[in-house]
Amino acid sequence: MPYNHQEIEKKWQKRWDQAGVFHAQDKSKKPKYYCLIEFPYPSGAGLHMGHPRSYTAMDVVARKRRMEGFNVLYPIGWDAFGLPTENYAIKTGRKPQDVTAENITTFKRQLQSFGLSFDWSREVNTTDPEYYKWTQWMFLEFFKAGLAYKAKMPINWCVSCKIGLANEEVVDGKCERCGGPTEKREKEQWMIAITKYADRLLEDLETVDYLEKIKTQQKNWIGRSEGAMISFVIASPSTSTNLLPEPVEGLNLSALIVNSAKQSPDVEAIEVFTTRPDTIFGATFLVISPELAKQWIETGWNASEEVKKYIEQSLKRDKKEREAEDKEKTGVLTGVFVINPANEEKIPVWIADYVLGEYGTGAVMAVPQHDERDREFAEKFGLPIVDRPLVSFDEAIEKSGGKKSVQYKLRDWVFSRQRYWGEPIPLVNCKKCGWIPVPDKQLPVVLPEVEKYEPTENGESPLAAIYDWVNTKCPKCGGPAKRETDTMPNWAGSSWYFLRYIDSKNKKAFADMKKLKHWMPIDWYNGGMEHTTLHLLYSRFWNKFLFDRGHVPVSEPYAKRTSHGLVLAEDGTKMSKSKGNAVNPDEVVSEYGADSVRLYELFMGPFGEPVPWSMNGLVGMRRFLEKIVEVGGKAAENAVEKTAVTRLLHQTIKKVTNDIEHMHFNTAISQMMIFVNVVKEQGSISKESFVTFLRLLCPFAPHLANELYEQLGGKELLEQQSWPTHNPELAKEEIISIAVQVNGKVRGILEISPDIEEEIAKQKALENENVKKYLEGKTVEKVVYVKGRIVSIVVK
């Protein structure tokens, strides 16, 4: 029984639009509910079948909430700055602004074809100057608070993108975006001090309802560890014959002295961070990172040629190379000795690249007895491994004169990009006044038009080539000054977009505080696991900062966070246009209908797991919808409805209601299928019951549900009706069949009332014909009855 989905879908989408049923109200007596999905990057490839999986899921939640009487905000927008568009612009010579506008048009048309209940009136676009004006304003807030600073530091440099990358953007030593190799480079970069928020980002995870795996990933990324900072004083030059204090046992001092440098570094002591101060008596050498060793040389250390060569080599190597060589440890002796403060032993200092320059102090005390890496190193270089007793944390700190310390893996956020397609950083450099913010009145600093989009050869953004734009006046002293030509990373705009939805057209502020108080926090945020250590952490930080500055009312932006699984191609690999295995949303929506695709996206598998696409599965959903049409034809005002149908309806209400809350959309849909199958079998259903079913169906297949409702004489929209509630009395089974087990094996089935008394149930079980066969000649030792579940008989 085919139905014309194209006609129906167009019709209802228009009706919803005219009625404005999906517009969130800023003033309402209803309780608010803010549902959020990660706004898409409008790529040239068009919508991916993964997008509608998350969007339809939250659409079901949003639609259910509205029917439950909530004032729902379910907004949408565009995260449109970023490299793919810029690279496309470079290749074609077209303006990224134009390309973005085109891509948005396509995405919008495709998303709208699904009948998602977004409030389109609040649409935002991160590349709109009216939007990024506020991104720039917020950056200046960071700057004014002293959290944005410029630093020359080794950064991850993507060779092919010609761009500096944050740690989070380097995956396996490769650029997260293009997959190309990266290397370390020194570059002046704007940084944001996210590490100042490390503790709060960690602790406040306790206050939110995120999936446990999401919390774990955030915790691991922040990587807090507690330990001690201990100072190892540099010993007098090793050429001296002064052998006090004693060197560590087993140390061939004379062998080490031969290679030693002539001069000590210009430091009095080496600070190390350790999580195991209790092992300090077993420390037989110190290891410093090549980065720290380089600093020594820069401050006047006369190192041997061998040392210099090692440092140079290891700093040139990028992460990928270091990993390729894997386990094999390398290192070089410095000729410098230090005193172990706990026992006054004299121990040598080595340089090795297994110690990281960026973590802790860039130096470690090596305890081969208790640390695998140190042991491996000691064995390779023939260093002593001594077994000394452990002491308590406090005692170790006391004996060594150290102090407690906390370290994080989290690094400050590299915020500069030397690229065109991003928000200009709104700062001006004046020789006299230094870095001065562009005054609020002059925001936004609009991205100027350029001839070429490529970064310059020396790695500056193409903005640096626009003389008139770069050269400006200092806002403070009026003297000649230059604009910052770096732009922001694409994480900037997405770090606060959920705030702009609340008041997207406000010209005076990024959002009005009253409205923010009304809507925040977001009640339910769904997105991909790939954003757990990037977007999710950045945006939590950003919101906390705004909270501290008094600009937003809550510290944690997301009350609840869930994640979806990827939609894979039929062959189980990633869907991609280049591989030719991508499903085109336009084609499937036009051929099978938006409702079929919506249902299939949710039915295909458990929501949190990746699932391969199946055209046949989609066809099955279409069959289900056609069956609903058929069954709808049997719904009549005075139909005689069997109690089996009424009972199943109430069971279905219960299950669908619960399943949506737990994102078990697949089982919710299968329950509706069971219901429809039974109605078809029974041949009739009352109009009232069928309409109730349509209300359940509406969040999943809203077009067809409304159409069938109208055919039954419904005047208003289903969206304006209430969510059904189940009646436990009507849902209850009168007769159930339970199994009778004899010694753990099912030997009979009882048809009983669920309320039957225990003794009667047991008696009936023992009298069951088939059960009797297994009791013959045996002694019944025990009979267990679990109400409404099972009778279990133990015989001997």
Add this chain to the structure above:
RNA sequence: GGGCGAGUGGUGAAAUUGGUAUACACGCUAGCCUUAGGAGCUAGUGCCGCAAGGCAUGAGAGUUCGAGUCUCUCCUCGCCCACCA
């Protein structure tokens, strides 16, 4: 190496959280119908067996009247992190 998760039919998967394993859907088989379709209807479909029955949730043990579910050992796969001291 560390963390998290998962192994159930030919396939995607269910299982009320310790109570009849394989719901729902796809696919397949047979038959019917037909204006031959990506259509519909009926029946069947975990494995072995003519049957009675037996065996099955990655492997092996354990707890229990009863284990896909809990405990232990091991194997495989996926994701994230990865020389973080």
